[in-house]
Amino acid sequence: MTYVLGKLLHIVIVAGAVLPGVGAVMVWAERRVSAFMQDRLGPNRVGPAGLLQPVADLLKFIFKEDVIPGHVNKTLYVLAPVMSLVPALVAFCVVPYARGMAIADVNVGILLVFAISSIAVYGISIGGWASNNKYSLLGGVRASAQMISYELALGLSVVPVFLIVGDLNMEAIVRWQKENGWLVFWLFPAWVIFLISSYAETNRLPFDLPEAETELVAGYHTEYSSMKFALFFLAEYIHMTTASALSVALFFGGYELPFVTLPQGVWGTVLSGLIFFAKMSFFLFLFIWVRWTLPRFRYDQLMKLGWKILLPASLAIIVLTAGGVALRETLK
Amino acid sequence: MSGTVNVTVDGKQVAVPGGLNLIEAARYAGKSVPHYCYHPRLSVAGNCRICLVEIQGQGKLQIACNTRVTEGMSYFTDNERVRKAREGIMELLLINHPLDCPICDQAGECKLQEYAVEHGSGITRYAFEKVRKPKNVSWGDKVVFDSERCILCTRCVRFLDEVAGTPEVGLDMRGEKCTLVVKGDGKLTSPYQMNVIDLCPVGALTSRDFRFKSRVWFMHFTDTVCTSCARGCNVTVGSRGDRVLRMVPRANPDVNHNWMCDHGRLHYAFVNDETRLTVPRVAGKGAPYAAAIARAKAILEGARGQGILAVASPFMTNEELFAMKELLDRLGVEDRFFLKPMGEGDDLLVHPEKCPNARGAALLGFAEAAAEWPSKEYGALLHFAPHEGADLPEEALKRAKRRILFSLKEREADVCFPLTTWIEKDGTVVSAGDRLQRLTKGITFEPTLVTERTVLDRLHASLDASHRPPDTAAQALARLAAALPAFAGVTWTRIGPLGMKLEATGAPA
Amino acid sequence: MTTLFFWIFAVVVAGSALLAITRRNGVAAALWAASSFIGIAGVFVLLGAYFLAVVEVLVYAGAIMVLFLFVIMLLNLREADLKVVQGPRMHVGGAILGALFLAALVWTCRRSGLFDVPVGAGGPIGETGTVAAPLFRDYVLPFEIVSFLLLAAMVGAVLLTKRRLS
């Protein structure tokens, strides 16, 4: 019983405070960083350095009128933001964000992340369809096609990790990297594919075609406002957080540092968590950095890149890695 | 004087009536000669010198206004010499001009401005202090004089002497000190004095009434007829923003030449009265037209057995009177009267009948009210109150059980419809000498107002569904012309802007 | 506890499946089908077959149903269009076919003796290793043949659409 209560508490803290907190900070960071990159200042009036801007944004979202347009499919329209947010929150559960601190230490961990984040597309597609608006529908349709296309590359790009480590468990992968060095040095091309695919999976620029505002008004969330829109927004940022966390755990040594042995006990756990968050922050920054550097892809370019380049490339990497692993085994 | 003579104007040969001066003759060749002091209805003074033309065979330039055409004459209105002369005259005239066009009411219709643009050189070589003369001099309560702007053309002097018959103004002093003065206490007395404002080609004489009210280019001008007396002087009404600002005479050689009386000119204040009735009143409360018409219908139908008294107004147009006549015919009303306000007249323009259309009302079968009213009791009264002058006596009003009134101001009645004034509608009136003239709509006082003809027609249509009222005044006139022999053959376009004589009535001109 | 969860998932699976085949609205049907798949994944989890559970969600709910949804959204069928293909004859025919298929399935399973294996008896079934080993070692030839057949079907489908286009 204590175990269940502890887990519940853990879930509540992570899903109720940590992830939305990271999302909120990201909203602020996105605006400030984008401003800086364009020689502007961004929001700097609410609180010190504009840090309370997310609070102001949240207040606005809460107090804004919750409009449900008359032409929508009401049930699905209301359900869609939730369907978008829940998988985003759940997917984080297997990430070991500090030593021994994954919510669910499952032996197929990484696959679970893919499985759950593959469901996240329902929220976007259904939101677009239920809005009964041509722009929303196009956004939803684009989202579903894009997700399927890049899920393959994403999934295949981490297969070499399993081949090398020989385990699907995230903790095991982190431990392996502590002993043998970060996997990114072994599998740099795979990491690049993983990174590109994860941008596509999170609908971030240069792959934000589902909400391409220059073509589709606001894509799948054209008809959404107030808190429902905020949920979509939050889901996107939590997806980014999860993707960054995965990148850290799979390729960048997770919560460990090379050449440094963390102390045991509570302090070690806290330190490891801080290390993890520091690494993750870099990837989150990278998300923003890339967004304000690269322009959006055309749809055919997106499909071409996914199917003709990333998929064959990841397959080739698997074959090469498998060959390498087989060679290693033989040599042993 | 008689017969035609052949002249050559700027090389173009034209035949013109003999006895014309060169300005008028040039019009036949499509040429205009600039002039300040010359006015076709006043004697020739020849003092402004802007109308200089070159006559072939004569060494010096001659003034066109005081030279008459002779057979075979050839003259130039626009050659180099003439242009140079005009330029010089313009420069001279403007030497002492104060150039206060921004505050001058004449700006926009000022001959000095127009000729300075057309014929002036655009610069002055006069580098000395300008002559100062009195400005803003009061010539009584109607005319204001500005001596600095005056070019001493003496049009005003000649008008008051020759037309109005009150020689009150003259020139005083000489040279640069020369100025106009008024006899006696310096106030004009003529009842036609405001014509000098129109005559003044520059801004020296301005109207106290119109002073600073509006620049002329903001105004909307409507050619219509004055309704202050039966003369029916042709006028141009200037309005801005649906409010009448001034009235000036419009030339009509058969009625008023170029003049009008001061009384008529200032006779528009009731149009702009903001306390006018703008919506119908039913039992003292504002009501939509539909409700007021329904109530009026009920009153008229209920009073059929007890008799109806109809009193028209001589301020109504023929079309309105005809619409009323049709309604009364339909109701079978016998007692139709109208009230005629009378006053003083004079020999020039002012007519003793102080209403525009008493003759029209008589032609349409309304009887001029006698001193004694029929002593009958009536079930209802349909009465168009006159804009001014004697109204229906109180005992006549009281003799009817129910009253339907048309009035400018609110009055006690069962139904009180607002009247519209002469400038708010199209229509025709029969002026003195059986002259049929057109009124033209110039303003819309309030968008809510509905003209009397429409009210009468709607009332008629509510009593009789087969009544098909005419839409425009022209259609109404056509209907009237078809129904009444006195108006036979009359159409809206035939009347024209200057009016026509009603031949069929056989009345003396 | 496990029994309780089993029943919850069972109800979700069966209920969603029923709703999926009775919905007129294509999108709703697809969503109920996805819900059914997730329920099945739950059942797999109860059996300790994490790998199968994850793959069930990943492949069926996450990929195949999304593709379905994609197609349904693009076609944007209206109720009126659907009535043409949903007459009473179709209902009866479908019921008969479905019953026959169910009978065949049950019969096959009974004959193979699959029903006699107690749940959870064989240790961790559906683990990565336990799934991979028979697939790539014992039954590698049938597996590859099936893959080849699928590939042939795919190529055929692509060709069909291409021909219609030209």
Place this chain on the structure above:
Amino acid sequence: MKTRIVKRPQLSVGERIYFATVVKGLLLTIKHFFGVCRDLFDWKNKKTAITMQYPEERWDFKDNFRGAPALVMDQFGREKCVACQMCEFVCPPKAITIWPAEFATKDNNVEKFPDRFEIDMLRCIYCGFCEEACPEEAIFLVKEAELVHTDKKDFIHDKGKLYEMGGIREDRILKWQHK
């Protein structure tokens, strides 16, 4: 007209792989990012950031800036406008309304003045025609660009407001002195 066929540039292998160009782009944006970061600590000598911290820092408008129109007085504090209504006439959006009036006394040599002078700033398009049309040099477009009100009525600038905004300007005409 000669047709010129522009050949689509052929990307080199390096460019086709994109990585170098993507990295180049990323370096460019991060350069600006750190530039602004640096500026934050030395705001006076900012080099990269172009933002102006608006209420504290303000733009120095040029003299020919066209802000809100305003009435000016001459150096003796006398009204220059004579209500000639030229600005009202020329105003394209009909934002200006003038009610002219005559001085009751004849002591001065100026006869006409604007009794009321209103500019509806919700209509004004800041074109400056009024300034151009004014024969008395009485109306100018001043550097006032911040018109914020919570009531529509406040956007109608009356005579008092217009003189307050315009202030005093050196006058060459001096119509009050002599005419």
